[in-house]
Amino acid sequence: MINHRAIRAIYLFEMNRTWRTVLQSIVSPVLSTSLYFIVFGAAIGSRINAVEGVDYGAFLVPGLIMLTLLQQSISNAAFGIYFPKFSGTIYEMLSAPVSPLEVIAGYVGAAASKAIMIGLIILVTSTVFVEVRIAHPVWMLAFLVLTAVTFSLFGFIIGIWADGFEKLQIIPMLIVTPLTFLGGSFYSISMLPPLWQKITMFNPVVYLISGFRWSFYEVSDVSLAVSVGITLFILLCCLTVVTWVFRTGYKLKH
Amino acid sequence: MQNASQTVAADSADTIISINDLGKTYDSGFTALKNVNLAIKRGEIFALLGPNGAGKTTLIGIICGIVRASSGSVTVDGNDIVRDYRAARAAIGLVPQELATDTWETVWATVNFSRGLFGKAPDAAYIEHILRALSLWEKKDNRILTLSGGMKRRVMIAKALSHEPRVLFLDEPTAGVDVELRQDMWQVVHGLREQGVTIILTTHYIEEAEEMADRIGIINHGELMLVERKQALISKLGRKQLTLHLAEPLAEVPAALAEFKLERAHDGYDLLYTYDTQNESTGIGPLLDAVDNAGIRVRDLNTSQSSLEEIFVSLVRRK
Numbered sequence: 056m057i058n059h060r061a062i063r064a065i066y067l068f069e070m071n072r073t074w075r076t077v078l079q080s081i082v083s084p085v086l087s088t089s090l091y092f093i094v095f096g097a098a099i100g101s102r103i104n105a106v107e108g109v110d111y112g113a114f115l116v117p118g119l120i121m122l123t124l125l126q127q128s129i130s131n132a133a134f135g136i137y138f139p140k141f142s143g144t145i146y147e148m149l150s151a152p153v154s155p156l157e158v159i160a161g162y163v164g165a166a167a168s169k170a171i172m173i174g175l176i177i178l179v180t181s182t183v184f185v186e187v188r189i190a191h192p193v194w195m196l197a198f199l200v201l202t203a204v205t206f207s208l209f210g211f212i213i214g215i216w217a218d219g220f221e222k223l224q225i226i227p228m229l230i231v232t233p234l235t236f237l238g239g240s241f242y243s244i245s246m247l248p249p250l251w252q253k254i255t256m257f258n259p260v261v262y263l264i265s266g267f268r269w270s271f272y273e274v275s276d277v278s279l280a281v282s283v284g285i286t287l288f289i290l291l292c293c294l295t296v297v298t299w300v301f302r303t304g305y306k307l308k309h
Numbered sequence: 310m311q312n313a314s315q316t317v318a319a320d321s322a323d324t325i326i327s328i329n330d331l332g333k334t335y336d337s338g339f340t341a342l343k344n345v346n347l348a349i350k351r352g353e354i355f356a357l358l359g360p361n362g363a364g365k366t367t368l369i370g371i372i373c374g375i376v377r378a379s380s381g382s383v384t385v386d387g388n389d390i391v392r393d394y395r396a397a398r399a400a401i402g403l404v405p406q407e408l409a410t411d412t413w414e415t416v417w418a419t420v421n422f423s424r425g426l427f428g429k430a431p432d433a434a435y436i437e438h439i440l441r442a443l444s445l446w447e448k449k450d451n452r453i454l455t456l457s458g459g460m461k462r463r464v465m466i467a468k469a470l471s472h473e474p475r476v477l478f479l480d481e482p483t484a485g486v487d488v489e490l491r492q493d494m495w496q497v498v499h500g501l502r503e504q505g506v507t508i509i510l511t512t513h514y515i516e517e518a519e520e521m522a523d524r525i526g527i528i529n530h531g532e533l534m535l536v537e538r539k540q541a542l543i544s545k546l547g548r549k550q551l552t553l554h555l556a557e558p559l560a561e562v563p564a565a566l567a568e569f570k571l572e573r574a575h576d577g578y579d580l581l582y583t584y585d586t587q588n589e590s591t592g593i594g595p596l597l598d599a600v601d602n603a604g605i606r607v608r609d610l611n612t613s614q615s616s617l618e619e620i621f622v623s624l625v626r627r628k
Contacts, residue, residue, distance in 0.1 A: 058395070058428040060425045060426075060428045060429065060430065061425060061426045061427070061428055063425060064421075064422050064424075064425025064426045065426070067422075067425075068411075068414075068418075068422050071414075071418070072413075075413060142409055142410070142411070142412065143405075143407050143408075143409030144409045144410065144411055146373075146375055146403065146405050146409060147403075147423060147426060147468065148426070149373075149374055149375045150373040150374045150375055150398060150401065150403050151398060151426045151427055152394065152395040152396070152397075152398040152399045152427060152428055153426065153428075154395075304377055309335055309336070309370075309376050309377065
C-alpha cells in the first residue's frame with residue numbers, strides 16, 4: 056500500500072520552503088527572466104527580423120521559459136534532497152516506512168510543481184512585453200510537466216551525488232546552462248552554419264525547446280515525435296539511475 | 310550470565326526485537342558488528358553500553374534502516390526489517406546521537422511532518438500531548454533555529470514519538486543536556502515505559518543505565534559481550550568489599566592476615582577486604598576469626614558492591 060501521507064508530508068514540507076523563501080524562490084527567477092524580455096524582446100528584439108515567421112520577442116518566450124524551467128527543476132530538487140543530507144535530517148527519511156518511489160514522488164513532485172509555477176508566471180509576465188499565442192495549449196502543458204518532472208529527477212540525482220555545495224552547482228552551471236543557451240533558446244537551429252547544425256543535434260535540450268516552441272507557434276527544429284521521444288528517453292534514463300541509487304543505497308546508506 | 314554468542318534470539322510473544330547473527334563490515338573493511346544475537350523484550354528498558362566505536366550506533370542504524378547489514382537478520386514485532394520494512398519501521402521511533410533538525414521549521418511543523426512521514430493521519434491533540442509532556446508546548450511556534458541545544462534534543466524526541474512507536478531508540482539522548490532537562494527526559498521515558506513502549510538506549514552516563522535499565526548489554530569491538538538483567542549483572546559480576554572499622558589504627562597489616570590481601574585505609578583505621586560473591590566461600594568467616602586471633606578490635610563493619618561503571622570498565626579492559 057502506498058504511504059500517501061508521507062508523499063504529502065514531503066511535498067508540503069518542500070512547498071513550505073518555497074513560500075518561506077518566496078523572494079529567492081519565485082520573484083528572483085521571474086524578475087531575471089523578465090529582464091531578458093525587456094532587453095532581447097522589447098528593446099533589441101524590435102530591430103531583429105522575425106524568425107520563421109514569428110516576431111523575435113515572441114520567439115524567445117518558449118526558449119526562456121524552458122531555460123528557467125530546467126534551471127529551477129534541477130536546483131529545487133537537488134537542494135531539496137541535498138540539504139537533509141547536509142544537515143543530517145536524512146536519518147528520518149531513511150528510517151521511515153517510505154519506499155524510494157514515495158520519497159521521489161514527494162521531492163520531485165514539489166520541485167516540478169515549483170518549476171511549473173515559475174514557468175507559468177513567466178509566461179503570463181511575457182504577455183506584458185510581447186504578443187504570445189499558444190497554438191496547442193495541451194501540448195504546451197504536457198511539455199512543461201514532462202520537462203519539469205524529468206529535470207527534477209535529474210536534479211534529485213545531482214543532490215544525492217553531491218557531497219558539497221560546490222558539486223551541487225557544478226553540473227547546472229557548467230553543463231545544463233550552456234546546453235540550454237546553445238539549445239535554441241535564443242535562435243532557431245536553422246540559423247546556424249551547417250556543421251554547427253549537425254553538432255547541435257547532439258544537445259538534448261534542442262529537442263525539448265523545439266517541441267515546446269512548436270506547441271506555441273507550430274514551428275520547430277525537429278519533429279514533434281522526436282522531441283517527445285527524446286524527452287521520454289531522458290526521463291527513463293533518470294528513473295533508471297534513481298532506481299539504482301535507492302537499490303544500492305548509493306551515497307545514502309553505508 | 311548469558312553469553313551473547315550463545316543467546317538464541319528466538320521470536321516469542323514477549324520478544325519485540327529479534328537480532329540473529331547480525332554482522333556489518335563497511336566498505337573500508339572495518340568490521341563494526343560480528344554475529345550479534347539479541348532478543349529485546351516487549352516493554353523493557355534495555356541499555357546498550359560500550360566504548361566509542363564499539364558498534365552501538367551501527368547496531369541501531371541497521372535495525373532502523375539507516376545502515377545495511379552485511380549478514381544476519383532482524384525482526385521488529387515479527388516483521389523482517391528488509392522484507393517487511395514498512396511494518397518494521399512504523400513500529401520504531403529513533404532519536405539519533407547527532408542533533409539534526411530542520412533549522413528553519415517551527416517545532417509544530419517539524420513534529421507534524423514526522424507523523425506524516427510515518428504514514429499517520431494528523432492528530433493535533435496527540436502532538437499537543439507530546440509537546441506538553443516534553444515542555445515544548447510554549448515553543449511550538451518557534452523556529453528550531455532559536456532553541457537551545459537541550460530544547461532541540463527534546464524536539465528530536467517529540468519527532469520520534471510523533472507516530473506513536475512501540476519501540477523507541479535513544480542513542481545518547483542526554484549528551485550535552487543539563488541536569489534538569491535530563492531528569493525531565495527520564496520522567497518521559499518512565500512514562501513511555503508505563504504505556505508499554507520498549508526503550509533501547511545507549512548512553513555514556515552509566516549511572517543512567519544503572520538507574521533506568523531493566524537489562525544491560527555490553528558491546529565492544531562489534532561483539533555483544535554479555536546481556537544480563539541489571540541487578541543480576543551487578544550481583545554476579547560485582548566484587549564486594551568488606552570494610553572493618555578498627556578501634557585503634559594499624560601501622561601495617563599483620564603477617565597473620567597476609568593471606569587475605571587486606572588494604573589499609575583512613576590512616577590505618579580501616580581494613581579493606583575484597584571478595585567475590587560467586588566463590589564457594591567468601592572467606593569472611595576465616596578473616597573475622599584471624600582478626601580476632603590477632604587481637605585486633607573491630608568497632609564496626611560494612612560491605613559495599615561494585616557499581617555498574619566499575620563492572621563495565623573491568624569487562625571492557627579484560628577484553
